[in-house]
Every structure is written in C-alpha cells, then in structure tokens.
Amino acid sequence: MGKPTGFLEYDREPSHVRPPLERAKDWSEEHPPYAEETMRQQGARCMDCGVPFCHTGQLIAGMAAGCPVNNLIPEWNDLVYRGQWQEAIIRLHKTNNFPEFTGRVCPAPCEGSCTLGINAPPVTIKNIEREIVDRAFAQGWVKAQPPLARTGKRVAVVGSGPAGLAAAAQLNKAGHAVTVYERADRVGGLLMYGIPNMKLDKGVVERRVRLMAEEGVKFVTGVEVGKDLAPGRLLTDFDAVVLTTGATQARDLKLEGRQLGGIHLAMDFLHQNTKSLLDSGHRDGKYLSAKDKHVVVIGGGDTGTDCVGTALRHGARSVTQLEIMPRPPDQRAADNPWPQWPKVYKLDYGQEEAKALWGEDPRQYAVSSKRFLGDEAGRVTGIELVSVDWLHGQDGRPVGPREVEGSKRVIPADLVLLALGFLGPEKGLVGELGLKLEERGATWTVATDAEKMTSVPGVFAAGDCSRGQSLVVWAIHEGRKAARGVDKYLMYGETVLP
Known part of the structure; x- marks a missing residue:
C-alpha cells in the first residue's frame, strides 16, 4: 500500500449523514459530501495486511465473513489513496456490477472482517465504495459498453431484482440477447419497491437500468410469467431461462x-x-x-x-x-x-x-x-x-x-x-415449470446444481429464490454465478465470464 502507516495516523471518518430529525422530514437519501483528501486518508487506513479477509466471501460457522462478490478491496483502497479514481472504478466493476447499490444498502460484511477491526475501528470500505462509483458517474466515466459481437443465443431472465439484473448484465456482456421480464410497472424488483427511497434513491436504480438498456438488454415490465405469459413460451422462444423471482412468500x-x-x-x-x-x-x-x-x-x-x-x-x-x-x-x-x-x-x-x-x-x-x-x-x-x-x-x-x-x-x-422474513419463492411459476424444490422445515428454495441449473435442463435459478432470503450483495453474487453457468451451457462448456 502507498501509506503503510496510514492505519496508525488516521482515525476512521464517521459516515456523513444528515441529522436524524432533518432527514426524517423527507424521502431523500442525500449524504453530505466528503472532501477528496478525507477519502484518500480513509483509503490509506487499509493495512496491506498479509491475509486480507475483507474480500473472501466465506461463511464461517454460518456467519458471513468478507465480501460475497469478492471485491478487490485492498486494491481500490490503494488507488483511492493515490487519487487514481478512474482506475478504482475499473477495478471495482471487475467484481461488482452495481457498486452504487451495495455502497448504499449492504451491511458491509467486509468491514466486519477487516483486519484493522480486530482492535480498532475498521476501514470505511462501504463509504469508499460508494464514493468511487458516485464520482465515476459524476465524471462521466461509466458509459454503456455493448458487446462487440453477438452469439445468436437468446436468454430470458424472470425478475429484475439484484440477481436478475446481475445475470442480465453478465449474459449481455457475453454477447447473448437478454430479455428481462418484470411483473411490476418499474424495473428493479426489491431495489425499486422493497427498499425505501431514503435508503436507495430510485434515480440511482433507473440510471443503471438505462445504461443496461443502452448496452442491449431488453426490459419488459407489467408482464407476470405464469399469468400474462405462459412459462412454456419461455422454453420454446429462448435458449435458456434464468429465474430470479426472489423469496417473496412472506412469513x-x-x-x-x-x-x-x-x-x-x-x-x-x-x-x-x-x-x-x-x-x-x-x-x-x-x-x-x-x-x-x-x-x-x-x-x-x-x-x-x-x-x-x-x-x-x-x-x-x-x-x-x-x-x-x-x-x-x-x-x-x-x-x-x-x-x-x-x-x-x-x-x-x-x-x-x-x-x-x-x-x-x-x-x-x-x-x-x-x-x-x-x-x-x-x-x-x-x-x-x-x-x-x-x-x-x-x-x-x-x-x-x-x-x-x-x-x-x-x-x-x-x-x-x-x-x-420470507419462506421462499411463490410456488405457482415453479410448479408450472416442474422445478424441484429443496425444503428446510418451513422454508423452501428452488433446487440447483453447482452451475445454478435447476432440475429442468436450460432453466437456471439465482438469488433469493434459490439461496433463500439474503442480502443484495449475495443476490448479485448469485446472478453472476448463474450467468456463468448459462454461458457454459450455451457455449458448449466454455465461458468468457468471471
């Protein structure tokens, strides 16, 4: 790291938030800004530790440890310290399609696993992540990047929450033609209607959706598969299907x-x-x-x-x-x-x-x-x-x-x-497709193999519907994993996706 003694020299900067009684009067998520030098100092607190757990994404005795999408946290902390913000967003996007979402709503298991956190306040990883991506959008560094070539394969994604969007983004990047079906009137699933605006401004979600549309992803709203569109149509009209319907059956x-x-x-x-x-x-x-x-x-x-x-x-x-x-x-x-x-x-x-x-x-x-x-x-x-x-x-x-x-x-x-909490995915569409379920007491999930394929060939599942109720960051991880499985299925065992 550029500042080996930074963790000794700089204290953790508290999150910049408006006073509680002020922000409770409106629906805005606006955060007071950070000075660039402040963020560079916060990046300098990263320790260059020999075994960084912050980006491991492990479950230890059932508890999360580190970032589920394996963000390269020490690397972009160092880039922020050096003032190389454009390089930092490139590094951040390598592992996370939507850092503007996780930088706002993730509880930051990465910080719970920060080595500095053993005996001092951990690095402000979440705040740094949000600052990187917000600065990148403000500077115009985040632009549509359509694939250079198309494979001729068509993939349907059912559900436009974080898992569905991540799967769609990755599959489109691989050159497949992706259509996302969303039963609500707006794209975003949980991100749009499950999380209040003061926690995640919906303009942030719509900005990313517009970018994905410019890259070639097709979004169809107001269509519920199994009600407005027969599930069999997906199996005949598309080469693969990804279910990312969430675990919406409430307890x-x-x-x-x-x-x-x-x-x-x-x-x-x-x-x-x-x-x-x-x-x-x-x-x-x-x-x-x-x-x-x-x-x-x-x-x-x-x-x-x-x-x-x-x-x-x-x-x-x-x-x-x-x-x-x-x-x-x-x-x-x-x-x-x-x-x-x-x-x-x-x-x-x-x-x-x-x-x-x-x-x-x-x-x-x-x-x-x-x-x-x-x-x-x-x-x-x-x-x-x-x-x-x-x-x-x-x-x-x-x-x-x-x-x-x-x-x-x-x-x-x-x-x-x-x-x-939630018990599992709604069983209507799952039953119509004939998918096998895994039941754990009162809860259930769609059964998948290591590549996220269900019991029906060509049908994959990701996010809460296959993992169970979890975090947005785990949903993104699941969507990326399913996209890799779909790409291998469509491209005869090969994949270009990480």
Whole structure:
C-alpha cells in the first residue's frame, strides 16, 4: 500500500449523514459530501495486511465473513489513496456490477472482517465504495459498453431484482440477447419497491437500468410469467431461462385476531409507499398511511427498520418494534469471533431517527406476541405481549424461548406491520415449470446444481429464490454465478465470464 502507516495516523471518518430529525422530514437519501483528501486518508487506513479477509466471501460457522462478490478491496483502497479514481472504478466493476447499490444498502460484511477491526475501528470500505462509483458517474466515466459481437443465443431472465439484473448484465456482456421480464410497472424488483427511497434513491436504480438498456438488454415490465405469459413460451422462444423471482412468500403470524383490519405484511406497506411516492409524491393516497397512528413493527431485521423509517416520515404517533431475540451485546461475544460478521448492538437509521424523535430506541427485545386485540368495527387496537427467556443447549446456542411468568401486557396498535422474513419463492411459476424444490422445515428454495441449473435442463435459478432470503450483495453474487453457468451451457462448456 502507498501509506503503510496510514492505519496508525488516521482515525476512521464517521459516515456523513444528515441529522436524524432533518432527514426524517423527507424521502431523500442525500449524504453530505466528503472532501477528496478525507477519502484518500480513509483509503490509506487499509493495512496491506498479509491475509486480507475483507474480500473472501466465506461463511464461517454460518456467519458471513468478507465480501460475497469478492471485491478487490485492498486494491481500490490503494488507488483511492493515490487519487487514481478512474482506475478504482475499473477495478471495482471487475467484481461488482452495481457498486452504487451495495455502497448504499449492504451491511458491509467486509468491514466486519477487516483486519484493522480486530482492535480498532475498521476501514470505511462501504463509504469508499460508494464514493468511487458516485464520482465515476459524476465524471462521466461509466458509459454503456455493448458487446462487440453477438452469439445468436437468446436468454430470458424472470425478475429484475439484484440477481436478475446481475445475470442480465453478465449474459449481455457475453454477447447473448437478454430479455428481462418484470411483473411490476418499474424495473428493479426489491431495489425499486422493497427498499425505501431514503435508503436507495430510485434515480440511482433507473440510471443503471438505462445504461443496461443502452448496452442491449431488453426490459419488459407489467408482464407476470405464469399469468400474462405462459412459462412454456419461455422454453420454446429462448435458449435458456434464468429465474430470479426472489423469496417473496412472506412469513405470516397466525395469532388470534389476525383477521382484524390494520394488520399488514411489511412488503405491502413498503411497496405501496414507494409506488405512490414515485407516481404522485403521495398525492394519490394509494398507500397504507401511518399518520397519527400507534405503529407496531413485528420483526427486527432490515425490513423492520425500513418500516420504522417509513412510518416516521408519515407522521406516526408512536412506533414500537418488537424483536423476539434478546438484545445483542455491545461488544463481540466469545462465540462470535473476528472475522465473522459482528452480532453487536447498533442503531440503524430508522431506530436512530425514532430515538432522536422520542428519546429512546423503539425496539423491545425478548418479547413474543400472543394475540391481536380489536374494537367493534373490526380494527386492531392493541397487541398482547409476553417477555421471554432464551434457553440454551450444551453448545451455548439458543434453542428456544420460554415465557416469563407474570410478564403479560398490552401495547396500543392502530397499524401492525409484519416483518418476519420470507419462506421462499411463490410456488405457482415453479410448479408450472416442474422445478424441484429443496425444503428446510418451513422454508423452501428452488433446487440447483453447482452451475445454478435447476432440475429442468436450460432453466437456471439465482438469488433469493434459490439461496433463500439474503442480502443484495449475495443476490448479485448469485446472478453472476448463474450467468456463468448459462454461458457454459450455451457455449458448449466454455465461458468468457468471471
């Protein structure tokens, strides 16, 4: 590295974000800028460590360690330190089709595996990644690069989320004619309607989609394969098919009172909110409003956080987030060593905004919902809760919750949002194509081989539908892997794709 002692000389620069009470008033993701010298110093903190784990993309005891797309992080950190930004975006695009997405929404497992992070704040890898790509777009360095030649092969991609877009981009790069089918009215899948605008501005998604279209990818929106287009047509009209439909079958909560009005799946809430925002700036009223309501979000993951942030912007009277797991420790536990992702307590943007507004973290830990309460009009009015203790096995791992006697209580709720994760892909299209499923208890995925081909020759699957609910960065990894498998299938065992 150009600055071997940089990690000793420079402190980690905090993320530049607007004050919580300011940003909670709008839907913008705008970040205060960084000075170039600041970013060069942050790049200089990269240690030139002998065994960098930041770009390994490994699972260690089931926990992520390093970047799933194997970003060449030490290399572009060094280029940023040297001020070679154009070279940095070239290096970044070698492994990641969409750094502008991951630089905004990825939880950065790379930073959890940074060697410097063993005993100091890790390198600001995520911020540097976002700065590289944003600067590259601003300078006009990111341009359409259509393939020099076409293979004559046609590939259909079903679903335009991060896995579908990554697969399409790679297959187009290999020279295949790619058509992407999306059932929604806009391209982007989860990126467009599953993640709120203040976390990922939709102009950022549309910018990349326009670029892909200029490179030759064809996008067809408002068409649901299996409903508007017969699956058999794909098998006859295309040489290969890639399913990237996501794991959109949401986990429900079948409790007494579930039928009451005002109880909704989190993705319905988020989807309607963003669509109304993009269509009319919320003037059409076609969304579930949290204004003046006691909002309860059940579920503690990223989707739950997005519900918290969205409800705040609507003008909710109060927001409570329920989490059945205990509060994480402030520091790494003994069973969560580096280079695993650190399971520690932190405030994400939604909780930070709620705390700034009401003075405390909106999350209640180690609680279980017992039943929903309603009024005579059939609307939800509250939730009966109970505290739980977690029992642990001989290996120290939690094995199940136990109710705490005498802890039963009721909290008010006018709007309940279920953010409990997802069970797997919707089975309609999967069944029509006759694809084999892999079932793991209550969840399921589309079964694939090492090349991401399903049980039907020529049909591949990638992303959450084949991996299970995961991160955007894993979806990009899956899409790239499937594209490589498709290219080998179409080109007689050879591939030009990494």
